[in-house]
Structures are given as C-alpha cells and as structure tokens.
Amino acid sequence: MPVIRRLPENLVNRIAAGEVVERPAAALKELVENAIDAGSTRIDIALKLGGLDGIEVTDDGCGMTPAEMALALERHATSKLPDEAIEQVVTLGFRGEALPSIASVSRMTLESRPRGAEGWRRVVDHGAVAEEGPAALPPGTRVRVEQVFAKVPARRKFLRTSRSEYAACHDVVRRLAMARPDVGFTLSNDGRRIFQVAPGEDLSTRVSRLVARELGDNSVSVDILRGPADAPIRLTGIAGLPTYNRGVADHQYLFVNGRPVKDRLLTGAVRGAYSDMLTRDRHAVLALFLDVPASEVDVNVHPAKTEVRFRDPAMVRGIIVSGLRNALSSGDKRSAQAPDPKAMGNWVSEINTPPKQPDSLQDNRSIFAGMGWQGRVDAPTPPIWRDTESAIFAENGFAPQAPAEEAIEQPGDATTFPMGVARGQIALTYIVAEAEGGLVIVDQHAAHERLTLERLRAAGAEDAMARSQALLMPDVVELDEADCDRIEEAADKLATLGLSVERFGPDAMLVRAVPAALKGADPQKLLRDIADDIAQSGDTLLLGERLDHVLATMACHGSVRAGRRLSVAEMNALLREMERTPRSGQCNHGRPTWVKLSMDDVEKLFGRK
Missing domain, CATH: 3.30.1370.100 (MutL, C-terminal domain, regulatory subdomain)
Known part of the structure; x- marks a missing residue:
C-alpha cells in the first residue's frame, strides 16, 4: 500500500508555480497586478528576449519594509484580504502565491522602499535566499525575474519562441493598461520602447491608443446602468461600428471590476448583440468594462483569475446585449469613415500628353484602348455635339447615357x-x-x-x-x-x-x-x-x-x-x-x-x- 507523506516545501512551491506561472506572460501579469494594487501611478515594464531572458517591473507604489518583503515571499501571505470575506475582494490579486511561486522557478531580485524609509533588496534563486541587503532606489518596488525555468528543463523546453512569448506579454500589459487609464504604463522589449501611455487619460483615448488609432473614429460610447440603487451594475466602454470589424475575435477586450477576463458568457453576449449586423466569420472590435457588486460575482474560480462566475448570468447577458444595441442604434448610422486607400489609388490622373487627333475609326479604338477604355467603339451614333472633338465621341458610341427628368426644386x-x-x-x-x-x-x-x-x-x-x-x-x-x-x-x-x-x-x-x-x-x-x-x-x-x-x-x-x-x-x-x-x-x-x-x-x- 503506498505511503502518504508530506511533500517538501520546494516541491510544493513548484507545484503552485505550475498553476500560476506556466509561461513568462503569466509571471508578468502577477507582477503588474501587484504593482497596480500597491497604488502605483506609473509602471515601467522591461522585457529581455520577449520575457524568456528577463522581466523587470518598476512601480512608484507604497513599497515594502524588509520584514514585509520576507513575508511576501512566503506562501499564502497577502495584504489584500484584511479579513476572511474572500468573496468581497476588490483587488486584482489576493491568493498570496504569486511571488513565492515565481521565485521557486527563477532567480528573483526584489527591491522595495517605502516613502520616508531606506530601500532593501532580497534575492531568491529558485526558492533559496541567495543574498539581501540595502538598496538604492526611489520610493516604490522593483522586481527583476531572470533564468525562468532554468532548473526545470521539462518546463523550459515547452516554452515557445521569443516572438510568441513577447506577443503574450504584450497582450497582458495592453489589457491591464486599458483597465486602468489612471495609471501610466511603459513597455519595452530588448531596449526598444513598444508603447507609453500617460496617466489620467480618458477611457476612449486609452483604448484607441492601445488597440488602433482609427477605432476612436469608428466606434460609439457605451454607458448603461441597471439593477437596484443599492447594488447597481454598470457597463461602460467603446464598441466598434459593425463596419469596422476583424476576422478574429482577438480584438474584443472584456473586463469585470477592472479585471481582464476571457469569459464565454460575455463573448456570447457580444456575439448576440452583433448577430444581425455581422456575418459569423467577422467579429466586432470593442472594449467593455462591467462593474458588478462583489457579492454578485465570484472571481476565484480560476488560478489565474481569468474566468468569473456571476450570480445572475441572464441579467448580465441582457445588460450587455441591450447596452450594445442601444449604443449602436444611436451611433451606427455612421459607416466606416475613411475610403479604402487601395480604392483611392485606382483613380487615374489626367494624361500629360494629349492624344493625337484621330484620322480614322481604327485610330479611335487605339486611343481609347490606351486610356483603359473597355467600351464600344464600333457602333456609331448620330452626332449630338457641334464641335469637332465632341463629335468624335458621339460618332463612336460615347454619348452620355442617363435618364432625363423634368427639373424639380431640390x-x-x-x-x-x-x-x-x-x-x-x-x-x-x-x-x-x-x-x-x-x-x-x-x-x-x-x-x-x-x-x-x-x-x-x-x-x-x-x-x-x-x-x-x-x-x-x-x-x-x-x-x-x-x-x-x-x-x-x-x-x-x-x-x-x-x-x-x-x-x-x-x-x-x-x-x-x-x-x-x-x-x-x-x-x-x-x-x-x-x-x-x-x-x-x-x-x-x-x-x-x-x-x-x-x-x-x-x-x-x-x-x-x-x-x-x-x-x-x-x-x-x-x-x-x-x-x-x-x-x-x-x-x-x-x-x-x-x-x-x-x-x-x-x-x-x-x-x-
């Protein structure tokens, strides 16, 4: 009979890391969420080789004392649950496993300094404390993660290319930056700045800058309030016009209480709202922010907190469908604003060298063929113009064809x-x-x-x-x-x-x-x-x-x-x-x-x- 035994601490941390840190983008998500929960107004993210060689997150939040840093690196230790009411959580992260899990599969350098105190540094190498001591940095926290899965080769070999890992990291930061327009974000990869957004932007400007600049001109605002006065549900955001669509649903950004989610209920509601305005192979471009009372939603149904469960899913779906349709009913009389550049390029400017005066019908055919004309040139009609050049067109079948109507007042x-x-x-x-x-x-x-x-x-x-x-x-x-x-x-x-x-x-x-x-x-x-x-x-x-x-x-x-x-x-x-x-x-x-x-x-x- 197999013997039941208690697992060693380092193995427990690696198992927990498997739930939280399956790739560099997952570690980055946890670190940026911690920075947001710390009250930061600016967050700088620097990647090396798409996150495979290194991740660095620097914020100007509240910072931590040396004792708090040591406690933060222990499992199930958190400052985000003041009591046992886990269903009332309002922060992005709260499980208390992110930092120790990341530190167990990488070399992590944690530096932090509260305002009015000295800075401190603590280095953890794959679960073991390597060094610690004073550090010089402005108020806030800086976390550097290197050698991800270096001592877990079975996990390392399943990582994708640097380009794919960078794309995943980029998507994580972009979604979090959309959720918090009051916070400034800077993202760079291998020393090259990818984007920078300033704090205090309005929602429409922030989303348009991160998704596509033309989205602002091809979208409508969504703002709807439903439910009882003591526990209202609010839906805000911007929704792209149906004519501004994509071939994949990757440009639909959904948030619940400021948390980026990928939820089938929400995506199904979006599909239903656009059902009679888009074909099934086209998808809307939008960013929707749903604010729900904490008692009406469970955010702890997935280790990475990307899925949620609503107490009344039918009401949530109804709010999204009706909110989108009402917004589009008021704004979607507009069409796509700019003409297609390819179509504009098909316009032909005037010919610099005028065609020679034709001497015969055969010359007429050659001249008009050279101008790209595909019309009829061999069925003459009686002349309808007096001058010579107009007669050439009329005699060879180029008389304007249009209905004649009695002039009426416009x-x-x-x-x-x-x-x-x-x-x-x-x-x-x-x-x-x-x-x-x-x-x-x-x-x-x-x-x-x-x-x-x-x-x-x-x-x-x-x-x-x-x-x-x-x-x-x-x-x-x-x-x-x-x-x-x-x-x-x-x-x-x-x-x-x-x-x-x-x-x-x-x-x-x-x-x-x-x-x-x-x-x-x-x-x-x-x-x-x-x-x-x-x-x-x-x-x-x-x-x-x-x-x-x-x-x-x-x-x-x-x-x-x-x-x-x-x-x-x-x-x-x-x-x-x-x-x-x-x-x-x-x-x-x-x-x-x-x-x-x-x-x-x-x-x-x-x-x-």
Whole structure:
C-alpha cells in the first residue's frame, strides 16, 4: 500500500508555480497586478528576449519594509484580504502565491522602499535566499525575474519562441493598461520602447491608443446602468461600428471590476448583440468594462483569475446585449469613415500628353484602348455635339447615357441633411449625393436592405415569426440526459420563440411545435444545436439568432435591387430614411451602406492640394 507523506516545501512551491506561472506572460501579469494594487501611478515594464531572458517591473507604489518583503515571499501571505470575506475582494490579486511561486522557478531580485524609509533588496534563486541587503532606489518596488525555468528543463523546453512569448506579454500589459487609464504604463522589449501611455487619460483615448488609432473614429460610447440603487451594475466602454470589424475575435477586450477576463458568457453576449449586423466569420472590435457588486460575482474560480462566475448570468447577458444595441442604434448610422486607400489609388490622373487627333475609326479604338477604355467603339451614333472633338465621341458610341427628368426644386441644399442631396446614380447601383464637406456614395441595395429589416422589426415581424407551427405528429428527439435537462429548464423561453418542447423520458425530448418561420427545419438538428448553444453560453441565443437570420433574408428579398433605376425623388427619400433609421450604417451582413469622400480628397485628386 503506498505511503502518504508530506511533500517538501520546494516541491510544493513548484507545484503552485505550475498553476500560476506556466509561461513568462503569466509571471508578468502577477507582477503588474501587484504593482497596480500597491497604488502605483506609473509602471515601467522591461522585457529581455520577449520575457524568456528577463522581466523587470518598476512601480512608484507604497513599497515594502524588509520584514514585509520576507513575508511576501512566503506562501499564502497577502495584504489584500484584511479579513476572511474572500468573496468581497476588490483587488486584482489576493491568493498570496504569486511571488513565492515565481521565485521557486527563477532567480528573483526584489527591491522595495517605502516613502520616508531606506530601500532593501532580497534575492531568491529558485526558492533559496541567495543574498539581501540595502538598496538604492526611489520610493516604490522593483522586481527583476531572470533564468525562468532554468532548473526545470521539462518546463523550459515547452516554452515557445521569443516572438510568441513577447506577443503574450504584450497582450497582458495592453489589457491591464486599458483597465486602468489612471495609471501610466511603459513597455519595452530588448531596449526598444513598444508603447507609453500617460496617466489620467480618458477611457476612449486609452483604448484607441492601445488597440488602433482609427477605432476612436469608428466606434460609439457605451454607458448603461441597471439593477437596484443599492447594488447597481454598470457597463461602460467603446464598441466598434459593425463596419469596422476583424476576422478574429482577438480584438474584443472584456473586463469585470477592472479585471481582464476571457469569459464565454460575455463573448456570447457580444456575439448576440452583433448577430444581425455581422456575418459569423467577422467579429466586432470593442472594449467593455462591467462593474458588478462583489457579492454578485465570484472571481476565484480560476488560478489565474481569468474566468468569473456571476450570480445572475441572464441579467448580465441582457445588460450587455441591450447596452450594445442601444449604443449602436444611436451611433451606427455612421459607416466606416475613411475610403479604402487601395480604392483611392485606382483613380487615374489626367494624361500629360494629349492624344493625337484621330484620322480614322481604327485610330479611335487605339486611343481609347490606351486610356483603359473597355467600351464600344464600333457602333456609331448620330452626332449630338457641334464641335469637332465632341463629335468624335458621339460618332463612336460615347454619348452620355442617363435618364432625363423634368427639373424639380431640390428639397434642400447640401448642408441641410447629414446624408446630403442626391445628384445622380452610377451603374444603377450607387447613389451619389452632395453633403456638407464632401460626396456621399450609397449602395442602394445594402441601404434599403437595412431599412426594410428595421421596418419589419418595428411592425412586429419578430413576434409574427415566433408563432408556432404545430407538427402533425410530435417528433421525439433523443439527446444526452444533461442536454435534456438544459432544454427542459429553457422550455418556457423557447415557447415564447415558438418552439414547444416537453420532457419525454430521461434522455429524450418531445417537439410539438416549431416557429412558423422555421417550419421546414429538422427538429432533431434544431434541438441538438440549441442544446450545444446552451451548454456553451448558458442561454438560448441560437434560436433567436436563427429567427433574426430568417428576418434578414426576408428583408434582403424585399429590398431595392442593384440594377434598378431610381428617380431623384426616390434617391432623396432613401437618404432621408437612412438618416432616421438606427443601424443604417451597415447592411444585414456587416458591409457598409455608404462611404464619404471628403472635399480634401477630391481636391487632392485634381492637384488642388
């Protein structure tokens, strides 16, 4: 029979280090969080070889005395829990294992100096104290970590390249810097400064500087307060317009009580909020900060504290979905602000050498082919201009093609309406309008598709779609018992969406009716997908998303198609409705419905600037 024995202290520390310090970025996260909890206003981070050869974190926080430094390097010692109310913790770190765990797998130099006292230094080499003594440094703390996993080769060989480890460290510091715009951060790698942000920046400026500078011009602010007055829940941050999106979800930054988290509930709520504005292969860019009373969230469910558990997850999800949709409804009439540089590069400036006077039709063909013209040159039409050069164009099929309309008084000038006044139509697809400060180009089908969808919603089409279509014979769907339990718990909510289900034994569900809009769907596949969605996100989003997809499809088929000629009055009516309709800046698939070409850009094309 195996003998039970107490593990030695150094092995215990290495086991704890395996939970906290799986790579340099994890050690860096703990050190920066300690610096923030110490009340620092400036934190400097220096990496060597992406953190593989060294990490140094310097702050101007409260500092520690020599006795406090010795105690901080012991396991389960912390200053962040004044009593036993662990559920009321408000600091970033509190487990009391970070410093001794890091010191057990590296050579750590800890230097600290409280204000009004002398500095002290303590060096720990892979768990053993190597030296200590006085140190000269300004008030605050400096921690230097070197030789990470040097004496743990089994762990060292699983580290990635310096480039990958640096990317992980960069992401850690960037997220913590977003969470605390009141603190200044400086990050450098191998002596090269990566970024520097000053303390006291507003949230939007800090996020835009760390994510992408153009995010500030292509986002809306989020600020919503919910819940009882004595324990409110607040959601703040900035959310990118649906037209400003990415192919991966790595640019979604989520925070709970100032703590960066990667939580499936929150990411699922973000996906639900953007469900009818982005295709499934595109992802929003945003930074959301959720402030929840400490009693309503458990932050101690993961050793690295990157996951949280909410007491009322449905309410949290509802706040995020409604907050994002309300913000986008007020701000997403805008589209992506800048025209594509590649598209702008396709503009051709005037030809410096004028073409020679053509002597024959064959010369006409060669001249226009040299100019990149792909039009018809061999079907002459009667001349419509008097001068010689115009006659050449008219005789060879280049007479302008445009509808003739009776002149009517315009409904206003270019400064009266945000979307401007329609001036024409290009390729029977794009509306060109003159607005204050530039030209607006509108994709008529994409714009009308969004307007139709919003009209359907306003008319209660979603409620109509949720009506049930009873099945002639109830369908029995066999599932795992756990999936049956999940669907049974959500049966009332599914019924409001038109799906009637009931339990049929321990591992089967009986489907009596499906939403009328999904009457052709396979009940078995539908229930399996819904069960998977509940297991992943904790709620029944999938059915609602499917109904949204059907509604969007109806809007697409009922919209003005590309290739339809519109009158000037119809163009202006479309522009006016876009100005009144929420989310009119993008179609139902996430593409922009309009772009604006500023007058500065136009004048640059003609060499005026």
